[in-house]
Amino acid sequence: MGVSMYAPPGRCEGERPTAVYLQEIIVTSTAKGPASYFPSIEKTYGHPVEHWLTLLRERQAGAKHMALVNWLKSEHGLGHGHANALVAHLLAGTK
Structure with a gap:
């Protein structure tokens, strides 16, 4: 069997994908x-x-968006995009 563009990476056509992948x-x-x-x-x-x-x-009490992003980056080593996504999600839910 060949590799299919519909199969998960590392799997061959006809193999069932794992639940985690799906x-x-x-x-x-x-x-x-x-x-x-x-x-x-x-x-x-x-x-x-x-x-x-x-x-x-x-940590949120009165902190601005970028202050929270920078805190996640400096204290926890998150990348900017990941930190920004978490803060944006949190602040969108609290407005």
């Missing part, structure tokens, strides 16, 4: 805006998104 496709194809970064954030940093949102909620 879930990642569903989440990334249906998520819009900041939430589209969530699967990558969880995979990259090893914590669920709720972990990061809890930390942000504890």
